[in-house]
Amino acid sequence: MSQILNAYQSLRDAAEGSKERVDFDQVICIQVGSATCENAAGANDVAEEFRKHIAATKRDDIVIKRVGCTGRCSCEPIVSIRMPGKDMVTYQKVNGDSAHKIFVEHVLEGKIVDELQMQCPTCQSVPMDNRLSDAQQHLQGQEVTDKFLSLYGNLPVYAKQARIALRNAGVTTPLDLNEYIRNLGFSSLAKVLENDSPAWVIAEMNASKLKGRGGAGFPIGKKWGFALTNEEKIRYMVCNADEGDPGAFMDRSMLESDPFSVIEGMIIAGFTIGAQQGYVYIRAEYPLAIERLEKAIAICRENNLLGKNILGSEYSFDIELRLGAGAFVCGEETALIHSIEGERGQPRVKPPFPAVSGLWGKPTIINNVETLANVPAVIAMGGAEFAKVGTELSGGTKVFALAGKITNTGLIEVPMGTTLREIIEEIGGGVPNGKKLKAVQTGGPAGGFIPADALDTVVDYNTLAAAGSIMGSGGMIVLDEDDCMVDVAKFYLTFSQDESCGKCTPCREGTKRMLEILERMTAGKGTMEDIDNLERLAKLVQKASLCGLGKAAPNPILSSLKHFREEFVAHVQDKTCAAKKCKALLRYEIDSDKCIGCTACAKKCPVACIKGERKEPHVIDQDTCIKCGQCFSVCRFGAVKKV
Amino acid sequence: MIPAVNDKVLENARAALPASVVEFIDKVNQGERPSSHLIAVLHKVQEELGFLPRESMDAVAQLMQVPTAKVTGVASFYHHFSFVPKGKYIISVCTGTACYVKGAEEVIDKFKEELGINLGETTADGLFTLEDTRCLGACALAPVVKVGDDIHASMTADKVPGIIERYMNLAD
Numbered sequence: 132m133s134q135i136l137n138a139y140q141s142l143r144d145a146a147e148g149s150k151e152r153v154d155f156d157q158v159i160c161i162q163v164g165s166a167t168c169e170n171a172a173g174a175n176d177v178a179e180e181f182r183k184h185i186a187a188t189k190r191d192d193i194v195i196k197r198v199g200c201t202g203r204c205s206c207e208p209i210v211s212i213r214m215p216g217k218d219m220v221t222y223q224k225v226n227g228d229s230a231h232k233i234f235v236e237h238v239l240e241g242k243i244v245d246e247l248q249m250q251c252p253t254c255q256s257v258p259m260d261n262r263l264s265d266a267q268q269h270l271q272g273q274e275v276t277d278k279f280l281s282l283y284g285n286l287p288v289y290a291k292q293a294r295i296a297l298r299n300a301g302v303t304t305p306l307d308l309n310e311y312i313r314n315l316g317f318s319s320l321a322k323v324l325e326n327d328s329p330a331w332v333i334a335e336m337n338a339s340k341l342k343g344r345g346g347a348g349f350p351i352g353k354k355w356g357f358a359l360t361n362e363e364k365i366r367y368m369v370c371n372a373d374e375g376d377p378g379a380f381m382d383r384s385m386l387e388s389d390p391f392s393v394i395e396g397m398i399i400a401g402f403t404i405g406a407q408q409g410y411v412y413i414r415a416e417y418p419l420a421i422e423r424l425e426k427a428i429a430i431c432r433e434n435n436l437l438g439k440n441i442l443g444s445e446y447s448f449d450i451e452l453r454l455g456a457g458a459f460v461c462g463e464e465t466a467l468i469h470s471i472e473g474e475r476g477q478p479r480v481k482p483p484f485p486a487v488s489g490l491w492g493k494p495t496i497i498n499n500v501e502t503l504a505n506v507p508a509v510i511a512m513g514g515a516e517f518a519k520v521g522t523e524l525s526g527g528t529k530v531f532a533l534a535g536k537i538t539n540t541g542l543i544e545v546p547m548g549t550t551l552r553e554i555i556e557e558i559g560g561g562v563p564n565g566k567k568l569k570a571v572q573t574g575g576p577a578g579g580f581i582p583a584d585a586l587d588t589v590v591d592y593n594t595l596a597a598a599g600s601i602m603g604s605g606g607m608i609v610l611d612e613d614d615c616m617v618d619v620a621k622f623y624l625t626f627s628q629d630e631s632c633g634k635c636t637p638c639r640e641g642t643k644r645m646l647e648i649l650e651r652m653t654a655g656k657g658t659m660e661d662i663d664n665l666e667r668l669a670k671l672v673q674k675a676s677l678c679g680l681g682k683a684a685p686n687p688i689l690s691s692l693k694h695f696r697e698e699f700v701a702h703v704q705d706k707t708c709a710a711k712k713c714k715a716l717l718r719y720e721i722d723s724d725k726c727i728g729c730t731a732c733a734k735k736c737p738v739a740c741i742k743g744e745r746k747e748p749h750v751i752d753q754d755t756c757i758k759c760g761q762c763f764s765v766c767r768f769g770a771v772k773k774v
Numbered sequence: 775m776i777p778a779v780n781d782k783v784l785e786n787a788r789a790a791l792p793a794s795v796v797e798f799i800d801k802v803n804q805g806e807r808p809s810s811h812l813i814a815v816l817h818k819v820q821e822e823l824g825f826l827p828r829e830s831m832d833a834v835a836q837l838m839q840v841p842t843a844k845v846t847g848v849a850s851f852y853h854h855f856s857f858v859p860k861g862k863y864i865i866s867v868c869t870g871t872a873c874y875v876k877g878a879e880e881v882i883d884k885f886k887e888e889l890g891i892n893l894g895e896t897t898a899d900g901l902f903t904l905e906d907t908r909c910l911g912a913c914a915l916a917p918v919v920k921v922g923d924d925i926h927a928s929m930t931a932d933k934v935p936g937i938i939e940r941y942m943n944l945a946d
């Protein structure tokens with residue numbers, strides 16, 4: 132055997148025989164999540180609760196295992212019980228009391244606590260028999276992706292999902308290198324180093340049809356190939372973990388749940404493009420992700436997976452972290468490069484592209500976290516097998532952060548080609564409170580809206596673009612009838628305007644002018660002319676801006692104008708906001724038939740403009756009312772109305 | 775190699791910064807491209823001091839051998855850095871998309887009203903600073919407010935007075 136395969140084999144042997152390995156055939160294992168989202172929901176307290184129970188029983192055959200995130204945010208804290216020889220059982224929304232019940236009845240007596248089990252978002256039923264989709268059956272046959280399905284495959288919420296990038300999230304303990312290796316971790320790196328052919332890696336990437344998950348969707352094989360055409364021998368590999376879309380948390384969850392996958396992907400990328408040094412540019416707002424990544428890098432160095440002569444090969448590579456400091460534009464490649472160099476994060480004109488002249492003027496390849504997490508899976512499966520999940524044009528899956536007006540908020544991973552309807556209705560459980568779906572927003576401030584009647588659009592780069600939005604990095608915000616499109620467009624533009632770096636005039640001034648127009652509209656002072664001007668300006672900023680931020684900032688406006696123009700017209704012509712969101716366009720009135728004269732609203736009103744005798748209908752003085760809405764919230768009889 | 779400068783100036787600069795920051799600068803000065811660590815250094819200063827006082831930025835410029843204008847230029851570019859001291863508790867209301875559509879604005883309005891300050895301001899007693907922030911990554915629990923290191927989920931305007939009171943009691 133070659134030196135490389137020998138080195139890998141000894142890591143593998145050590146991993147198989149590791150002392151810390153949980154023997155699932157012998158012990159009862161209580162799995163509790165440990166990512167930021169889960170801790171915010173109380174997972175740490177729940178784990179502590181179980182620890183106390185175990186200590187009280189003095190049993191050493193019950194262990195707690197902290198895993199990463201399974202993406203079921205709305206069900207957190209989640210606890211799963213693995214008993215020898217039995218299917219894993221997953222419980223939702225566990226607290227101190229239910230932890231006690233689960234421990235006593237399930238862990239100690241072996242009786243599943245039915246009413247606490249995780250439920251299906253649509254039918255509210257609990258686990259069903261394995262009904263695997265085609266994509267899942269394919270992934271079940273692959274050693275690198277079969278673990279998640281074997282544990283969670285019987286939960287209906289995952290029926291439409293397929294886990295490749297998130298293959299280990301919720302399965303492994305994030306910083307347990309041995310467990311990662313037992314799940315085929317670093318076998319792809321060993322294969323790549325052993326083959327010693329960048330051209331072969333690129334061919335696999337091309338066959339996989341893997342495209343960049345950071346938003347633009349550039350084919351990975353092609354991008355990596357660019358670096359090789361360059362004479363310059365000093366090259367850099369950068370991982371973009373800036374995750375700037377407000378409302379997106381895919382990369383955070385991935386780095387917290389399975390940092391080794393991203394590192395392995397990065398080393399493979401580094402080898403392919405001939406880089407000696409890698410950088411992860413990560414936003415400072417993610418302390419836990421930073422901590423885990425730092426630890427994971429140190430562990431890799433200790434095990435000869437980073438540093439000189441990786442796995443005994445000729446290849447040497449190391450990774451350093453660089454922290455962002457709260458600037459959305461730093462997700463743009465040239466701005467990101469400036470920021471790593473310690474400069475103001477302002478973009479520059481392209482070309483030259485970073486692949487030609489990047490960090491310190493050297494060829495630099497930048498890839499997103501999710502892209503890199505997919506890379507080891509491509510190598511482990513083989514590009515052609517990877518491409519079997521997905522569409523004709525794009526291989527694999529896409530991770531989305533599902534949030535907004537949706538029953539099951541959370542992180543999901545679906546095969547390319549899944550319809551938005553499947554995502555919203557089946558995985559997401561639809562819009563809560565009996566409200567009507569209005570639109571789905573993808574791509575954040577650079578993206579657009581897909582109206583409810585286009586819900587059969589499938590997820591792919593070209594299809595989402597054709598529907599007037601973009602794939603983006605994975606933010607997916609669901610809007611319902613209570614959301615005003617003019618207001619939401621204004622929200623995104625406020626963001627872009629605030630984040631504009633100010634370097635070029637179209638973006639700096641254009642976003643300001645567009646924002647002024649939108650502010651006039653929501654204040655009831657807009658004109659029909661404003662709509663035309665807004666559209667014209669938006670197209671101009673799109674064309675004339677220097678970087679992707681300015682070029683994309685008008686997208687939410689153009690997309691909402693395309694699909695919801697009548698709402699803009701209603702705002703400027705009729706001065707009405709159908710969603711009752713724009714304060715200036717609505718009035719609060721008291722329905723004298725419903726008002727029982729309880730005086731609650733009058734007591735609450737900050738400007739004392741509600742008059743009326745006790746037990747008599749009250750009246751609002753419209754001239755004084757500041758439309759704070761407090762009367763509306765406080766009335767328990769539904770007498771205060773927005774009109 | 776860092777060119778020799780007036781020893782006295784360097785000595786003063788070292789004295790103006792927390793020891794951990796000086797140590798970090800010394801470390802990066804030994805390696806390649808020390809000035810690329812400027813943002814990391816500013817992070818450390820702000821972590822220690824709560825904000826970036828003028829003197830500390832001068833000192834960073836001296837020790838890293840970069841123009842002061844560059845230090846202030848970089849610091850002012852990034853939203854994360856602050857040139858004014860902040861309150862004991864920083865109240866960050868998330869205004870990311872998920873939180874916005876679930877009513878973050880009403881929560882901000884209530885904090886403004888209760889504390890009598892605007893976004894970016896600090897109460898006269900130095901207890902609270904009110905800020906808006908982008909996505910804390912807990913979108914599923916929207917709207918989300920972070921006070922100090924604690925995350926408060928599913929916020930409403932009604933919960934605001936209780937939260938303020940809780941931290942006022944903690945501070946006593």
Ligand SMILES: Cc1cc2nc3c(=O)[nH]c(=O)nc-3n(C[C@H](O)[C@H](O)[C@H](O)COP(=O)(O)O)c2cc1C
Nearest residue numbers: 343344345371374375462463464498499502679680
């Ligand atoms: C304003 C702006 C912000 C961006 N933010 C991010 C980001 O937060 N994360 C990311 O991966 N890509 C972001 N991108 C895209 C990157 O510039 C780049 O295309 C991507 O990281 C390439 O990786 P990929 O090929 O793996 O997708 C942003 C682009 C622009 C113009």
Ligand code: SF4
Nearest residue numbers: 633634635638678681
């Ligand atoms: S488009 Fe906007 S963010 Fe980009 S360089 Fe111009 S001003 Fe800066």
Ligand code: SF4
Nearest residue numbers: 726727729730732766
């Ligand atoms: S709170 Fe409602 S019922 Fe009571 S006085 Fe006001 S409007 Fe009438």
Ligand code: SF4
Nearest residue numbers: 736756757759760762
């Ligand atoms: S909206 Fe506010 S100001 Fe107007 S009547 Fe109601 S409580 Fe008073």
Ligand code: FES
Nearest residue numbers: 168200202203204
């Ligand atoms: S539970 Fe982890 S992202 Fe929500």
Ligand code: FES
Nearest residue numbers: 868870873910913
């Ligand atoms: S949008 Fe508020 S936590 Fe993400």
